[in-house]
Every structure is written in structure tokens, then in C-alpha cells.
Amino acid sequence: EGRKLMQSLSTTAQDINNFSRQVESALGVKTADINSYPKFAVISDVHVGGDNNWNDKITNVIKTLDTDNEPLDALFVVGDITNGGTLAQYQSAKKVFSQMPSSTPIHFCMGNHDWLASSTKSNNYYKNTLGQDQNQYMEIKGYPFILISLDSSNPSNGYYTATRNYLKAALEDADKKYPGKSIFLFIHVPVTNTVYGSRNRGNTSMNDIIKKYPQVVMFSGHSHYSINDERSILQDKYTMVHDGGIAYTRTATDDMDKIKPALSGNFAEGCVVSVGNTGDVIVKRMDFFRNEEIKQPWVIKAPNDGSNFVYTKARNGGEKPTFKATDKPSVKALKSTAFNVTFPQATDDDMVHHYEVTLTDLKGKKIKSSIEFAGIHLNSDKPKFLTTEMSTYAYKGYKVKIVAVDSYGEKSLPIESDLFITPTGYLTVDNLYLTGTVLSGGWTLSKAQKLNPVADRPGVFEWEGPLKVGQFKFILQNTSSKPALSATATRTIKSGTSYDVIITDGSSSKYKFKIAKKTNYKGMVDVNNWTVTVTESSKLRSASSSIEEENNYKSASIELSDNTENYFSIIPRIEGVEVNLKTDITINSAELIDLSGKIIANVRSKDTSFTLGKNIVPGIYIVKINCPDKVYTQKIIVNNK
Structure with a gap:
């Protein structure tokens, strides 16, 4: 009898647990909940033979699962076991997964990458090396488990008639044999337009079969999207769970500009699933790269018949993301017209999924835009600041606007950079x-x-x-040496008309302007909205105006103040006009203007005393002093005495 008892103890955890239950039942001992209900792990997309660190990642997954205080009944690897479906890769997969304790069986199903070597060879490699059927149906601790493999490397149409029939039969049988219990289904490609990542990377060929069974809990992979996103679980006709992925992560190709985000390889996510004594299914999300749990577990409430579905399409994003009042993007010039935009991450009642980065001109018109992923796959390593590179036309003024967007499309109020000019950065x-x-x-x-x-x-x-009649353009000087100048297309100025203007540091730029009439002009360039206006100025007097006319002088519409001397002492000298403040008044700037309206000298000063000009030609001038709430002017005569 003892020999028979020893022979009945197989090496599988399931047989040991079954025997334990038989003994405890005979003795009248109630089996602990922890041993009576299934507990298993789900991973996918390990891509053995792909990136160089696949071995280390899988090894770390196994070590993390093995150190759990509650042993697993099984590990399910849901497709894309290998990167290319070769014999060598299947052999490597068998070797690395052999590190899992023998008490925890591993069950595989095939994904699209597992067929890449060829339809015949890959299937043989899978069966002969891993020793498992392509499709499997089993019981673990009184619950049904079904694994369905792809039949080809085509993820969108890769389930053939025989596989569809297998799934139909398995679900019909499980529905009859296990009433009131969840049916666990593992299938590599998700149903299109269901869980996060399925919009462009899904399959519709199995949904008509599965949707008849609300008790199904289906785990899928394929997209490599992070399960940090709450859209990774969906309860519609049945429950669908995206399991993450191990090799690397991707971003939503329908939303993002990049297929792989920054640090896409710093990623390995999966699920640890347990069934409670009430029939609830608890899905714990794991970041195996950092050995940490992701957020709170999902709880699939019993009875799993559709009456308790909470993870439905009716979910929304809750509160809008927010930035701090002091948050602002910064811009750093790189080379040519390229620049980096750096901005702080916003906060949200769940999480920010991505950012809309918009480059505008100074009139608010959109020049270009991009989408920057928030780095949700990095979990506790998610950066506090993000940086993205942009480029545009040279020598125009721009601003960058940032809007934070959560997983359900709720948007923050924008934050906006200061004005900058490419390629010089802030200027x-x-x-x-x-x-x-x-x-x-x-x-x-x-x-x-x-x-x-x-x-x-x-x-x-x-x-x-x-x-004079001719052409002109504008240049800026940012260094001690003046830049070179290159002119291109010409536009004829019409008096009083506003034109777009590009200011150049000497490189080829868009416009130069043409004057068709020789006369006096008044021009204004507004860098804030990047326009130039040139107007004929008939009131301007030439530089040869006589001194006798000075009593009628009102150049540039400046009225002479009658109280300037009450506030300022203005002493004209050839070596410079001395201005001294008499009372407590704030000065922004001061200008020395000749009779032609030309500004001879100007200063920006908040000092109580300063000097305007240097080596002034004798003549009649106006001193204009600009204060915050008033402008003071005084006529002076500079002579050589």
C-alpha cells in the first residue's frame, strides 16, 4: 500500500494538491482557500532570439514568480514565444523556461512570430521541442483552461476553420461541465477594437464564437502595450484582459508618432491571477523589469455572467489632467532649425497617457504638431520631465503649446513657452x-x-x-561681428500696408522689400507678431531744415511738455546731454531726437543721472523722457561754445 501511495505522487503540483485534498477530505479537514482555487501567471511576447536581453528578462520573470509566497499552479505563455520561429530559438526557449520549478507547469500557445520560419517547420519545431499541442484544453483545480494558437504568421486572419471548431467544442464542453465558473481562455491576438492596443493590432475571426459565453476571461498579448493603462481590461459580452508583454513595449500607432517610445526595452509586464473563494478573479498587474506591482489589481466579480461587469466601455477619464501654475515649456536650440522642447509632466486622477505638442507662429496659427508618449511603461521610473525634438523654418518667431491627455481623451489646459526664434533659441x-x-x-x-x-x-x-527707390531687408545682430547677408524674393511695399517679415542673421531668408518711390518713410517692425509696416511720412522734415523753423517744430507728433524742467535738469553739451532727476520719478528710457525726427541717441536707464549721446553736432534737438505713465519732452540747443 505504501508503494502504491508513493507511485500516486506525481511530480506535478496539480497531482500533489489533488492528493492533499483527498487526504484532508478523509480526515475531515477543510482545505485552505489558498490551495483550493487556481493561481497562475500570464505573460506573452517574450521573443526568444530577438533583443540581446531576452534571456535575462525571462530569467528575472521566473525568479520573481518563484519567490512568491503562494506557489503557482501554472504559467501561461500566450504567443510570440520566439522572435522568428526557428529551431534554435525554440531550443533556447525550452532551455530558459526550464528554470521554472517543475512543480509549476508551463503551457504555451503560438503567436504570429512563432510561424515565421515557415508554416510546416515552425509547427514541427513547436511540437517537437516544447512537446505541446497547438491547441489545449485542461482543468486546473476545478476550472477550465483553453489555449488557442494562431495557424499562421498573419495576425489579422490567422485562425483557420479547424482551430475555430476546436474553440467551439471546448467552450461548449466547459460551459456544460463547469456551470457558474469562469472559463479561462488564452489567445495571442486580441479582438479588434476591444482592449488597449487592439484598434490596429486585433483580429475579428473568433469573437462570434466567444461572445456567447459571458463567463469567459480571455487573456491576449500581441500589441506590447503597457497594462498600466486601464483600457487593458474590458468587459463587454465577456471579459478581455491584455497581458502586457516582455520583450519591449510599443505605443499606440493610431495616436503616437513613434512606434517605440524612449526606453522601450526597459519593460517586462504580465499578470498574476488568482481565484477567490467567492469566485472572484483577481488580476494583479506586474512590472517584472522593476519587480513591482502596477497600480491596484483588477477584480472580476462573481457571478461572472455579465451582471457584475464594471470594466465597461462606459468608463471615462474622470478629472482632466492639470499642470502647475508655474509649469512652462523650455526651448533649447540644437543645430540649424532644430530645437528641443522640455516640459514637466502633468498630474491626473489616474494617469496622463500622452501630450499634444503644437508649434505655433506668433499669431497662434499651427505650424506643426506632434504627440509625445508620457512614458507610462516606466512605472516608478517615469521621468518628471519630457523632451522632444522639433524643427521648423529659420528666423521666425514661435511658441510651443503643450496639452496633457489622459487615456480616455480628457485634456488639460495648455501651457505655453515664451517667444523663441530659430535657430538661436530664446532671444x-x-x-x-x-x-x-x-x-x-x-x-x-x-x-x-x-x-x-x-x-x-x-x-x-x-x-x-x-x-531711395530700391530694395531692403532686416537683419539682427547677436554677436560682436555683423553677419553676412543674402536676399531672395522681393515684395513691393505699399504705404500703410502690413507685411509678414522674416528677420535673418544673414542666411538666406524669405523676403526682401522694394521701395518704388523716393520719399520720407516711417517704418515699424513688430517682432511679437512678426510684421513690418512702412508708411510715407510727409510731416518729416529733411536734415537741412533751418533753425528759424524751430518754433513750429512738432517732429514725430511729439508735443513739447511745459513742466519738464520741474522734474529734470537737462544740460546740453557737445560731449553729451546730461539728464538729472530732481524728484522721485521712475524713468524707463530717454531719447535725443534731431529736427528730421531721427533718434540720435537713446538709453534705457533707471538711474537718477545719465548722459544722452556723444560728440553731438551743434543744432536744435528734442529730449524725450519716457516714464511709466507719462512722456516728457524738452527742446534744447546744442552749440559749440
């Missing part, structure tokens, strides 16, 4: 020049006319004076 335009044949110096850069910044209007520059 305060301090030096802006006009050059061309409209000036006596022509295209000679050393003789270019400097534009004057408009007080209290950052980014706005102006000039007044005579222009």
Missing part, C-alpha cells in the same frame, strides 16, 4: 538693422541703419527718414 531682439539699396550705404552691413526700440513696447522697433 531678446536688442539690435535690429535695415540695409539695402534704399540707403546710401547699399548692402554694406557696416553702413546698415539701426532701428530704434519703442519705449514700453518690447519687441517693437521703428525708424523714420528718407529712402
Whole structure:
């Protein structure tokens, strides 16, 4: 009898547990819940023979599962066991999975990659090396388990009639034999438009069979998407669970610009599933790369007949993602017209899935956009900041707008960068020049006319004076050396009309402008909206205006103040006009203007004393002092005495 008893103890965990239950039943001992109901792990897409670290990843999965205090009844590997379906890869798969304790059986099914060697060879390699049937139906601790393999390397249409018939028969049998219990189904390719990752990577050929059985809990892989996303479980006609993947992750090709996100190989996800004593199915999501649990477990409530479905299509994203009030994208120039955009991650009541990154011109018009994945697959290693590279046309002003989007499409309010100009990155335009044949110096850069910044209007520059018939364009100077100049297409200026303008540092740019009439002009360049306006200025007097006319002087519409002397001491000297503040008043800037309206000198100063100009030519001038709430002007005469 003792020999018979020893012979009845097989090496499988299932036989040991069955024998234990028989003994405990005979003794009147109640079997602990932990040993009475199935507990198993589900992984997929290990791709043996693919990336170099596949062996280490699978080894780590096995070690993590083996250290669990509650032993597993089985491990299910749901397709794409190998990367190319070769004999060597199947042999490597057998070897690496042999590290799993013999008390935990491993059950495989085939995915599309497992057929790549050829339809005949791959099937033989699978059966002869792993020793398992292509489709399997078994019982574990009183619950039915069904594995269905693909029949070809075509994931969208790879289940043939024989396999469909096998699934029909297995489900019919399980429905009769196991009333009131969940039926666990493992199939590599998900049903199209169901779980996360199935929209473009699904299959519709099995759904008509499965949907008749609401008690089915189907596990699938194939997409490599992270199970951090709550859309990875769906209860519709039955329950569908995406199991993650081991080799690498992908992003949603219908939403993302990149198939693989950054650090896509730092990824290995799967599920540990247990059945409770009430029939509830608890799905614990695991990050095997970091040996940590992902979020809270999913609980598939009993009775699993459709009446308790909670993970339905009616779910939504809850609260919208939010940024902090101080959050702002930053821009760093790279080379040519390329630049990096860096921004902080937003927060959400669940998680942010991705970001919409939009490049706009200064009028808010979209130039281009991209989608940046939030890095949900990195779990506890998810970065606090993301960086993406963009490029665009040179020498125009731009802003970048960022919007955070959660898994269900809820969007945050945008955050926006400061103005930047490619390829120089952030830029305060301090030096802006006009050059061309409209000036006596022509295209000679050393003789270019400097534009004057408009007080209290950052980014706005102006000039007044005579222009000849000819062409001109604008350049900026960011270094001590003036840049080279190249002009391209020409546009004729119409007085008072606003034109788009591109400011260049000397490289070829889009526009130069043509003056068709010789006269005095007043021009304004607004860097904030990237426009130029040139208007004929008939009120301007030439530089040869006589001193006798100075009593009628109102150049550039400047009215002379009658109280300037109450606040300022203004002393004209050839070596420079001295300005001293008499009272407590704030100064933004000051200008020295000649009778032609030309600004001879300007300063931006908050000091109580400063000097305007240097080596001033004798004549009559206007001193213009710009304060926050008022502009003061005073006429002065500079002589050589």
C-alpha cells in the first residue's frame, strides 16, 4: 500500500494538491482557500532570439514568480514565444523556461512570430521541442483552461476553420461541465477594437464564437502595450484582459508618432491571477523589469455572467489632467532649425497617457504638431520631465503649446513657452538693422541703419527718414561681428500696408522689400507678431531744415511738455546731454531726437543721472523722457561754445 501511495505522487503540483485534498477530505479537514482555487501567471511576447536581453528578462520573470509566497499552479505563455520561429530559438526557449520549478507547469500557445520560419517547420519545431499541442484544453483545480494558437504568421486572419471548431467544442464542453465558473481562455491576438492596443493590432475571426459565453476571461498579448493603462481590461459580452508583454513595449500607432517610445526595452509586464473563494478573479498587474506591482489589481466579480461587469466601455477619464501654475515649456536650440522642447509632466486622477505638442507662429496659427508618449511603461521610473525634438523654418518667431491627455481623451489646459526664434533659441531682439539699396550705404552691413526700440513696447522697433527707390531687408545682430547677408524674393511695399517679415542673421531668408518711390518713410517692425509696416511720412522734415523753423517744430507728433524742467535738469553739451532727476520719478528710457525726427541717441536707464549721446553736432534737438505713465519732452540747443 505504501508503494502504491508513493507511485500516486506525481511530480506535478496539480497531482500533489489533488492528493492533499483527498487526504484532508478523509480526515475531515477543510482545505485552505489558498490551495483550493487556481493561481497562475500570464505573460506573452517574450521573443526568444530577438533583443540581446531576452534571456535575462525571462530569467528575472521566473525568479520573481518563484519567490512568491503562494506557489503557482501554472504559467501561461500566450504567443510570440520566439522572435522568428526557428529551431534554435525554440531550443533556447525550452532551455530558459526550464528554470521554472517543475512543480509549476508551463503551457504555451503560438503567436504570429512563432510561424515565421515557415508554416510546416515552425509547427514541427513547436511540437517537437516544447512537446505541446497547438491547441489545449485542461482543468486546473476545478476550472477550465483553453489555449488557442494562431495557424499562421498573419495576425489579422490567422485562425483557420479547424482551430475555430476546436474553440467551439471546448467552450461548449466547459460551459456544460463547469456551470457558474469562469472559463479561462488564452489567445495571442486580441479582438479588434476591444482592449488597449487592439484598434490596429486585433483580429475579428473568433469573437462570434466567444461572445456567447459571458463567463469567459480571455487573456491576449500581441500589441506590447503597457497594462498600466486601464483600457487593458474590458468587459463587454465577456471579459478581455491584455497581458502586457516582455520583450519591449510599443505605443499606440493610431495616436503616437513613434512606434517605440524612449526606453522601450526597459519593460517586462504580465499578470498574476488568482481565484477567490467567492469566485472572484483577481488580476494583479506586474512590472517584472522593476519587480513591482502596477497600480491596484483588477477584480472580476462573481457571478461572472455579465451582471457584475464594471470594466465597461462606459468608463471615462474622470478629472482632466492639470499642470502647475508655474509649469512652462523650455526651448533649447540644437543645430540649424532644430530645437528641443522640455516640459514637466502633468498630474491626473489616474494617469496622463500622452501630450499634444503644437508649434505655433506668433499669431497662434499651427505650424506643426506632434504627440509625445508620457512614458507610462516606466512605472516608478517615469521621468518628471519630457523632451522632444522639433524643427521648423529659420528666423521666425514661435511658441510651443503643450496639452496633457489622459487615456480616455480628457485634456488639460495648455501651457505655453515664451517667444523663441530659430535657430538661436530664446532671444531678446536688442539690435535690429535695415540695409539695402534704399540707403546710401547699399548692402554694406557696416553702413546698415539701426532701428530704434519703442519705449514700453518690447519687441517693437521703428525708424523714420528718407529712402531711395530700391530694395531692403532686416537683419539682427547677436554677436560682436555683423553677419553676412543674402536676399531672395522681393515684395513691393505699399504705404500703410502690413507685411509678414522674416528677420535673418544673414542666411538666406524669405523676403526682401522694394521701395518704388523716393520719399520720407516711417517704418515699424513688430517682432511679437512678426510684421513690418512702412508708411510715407510727409510731416518729416529733411536734415537741412533751418533753425528759424524751430518754433513750429512738432517732429514725430511729439508735443513739447511745459513742466519738464520741474522734474529734470537737462544740460546740453557737445560731449553729451546730461539728464538729472530732481524728484522721485521712475524713468524707463530717454531719447535725443534731431529736427528730421531721427533718434540720435537713446538709453534705457533707471538711474537718477545719465548722459544722452556723444560728440553731438551743434543744432536744435528734442529730449524725450519716457516714464511709466507719462512722456516728457524738452527742446534744447546744442552749440559749440
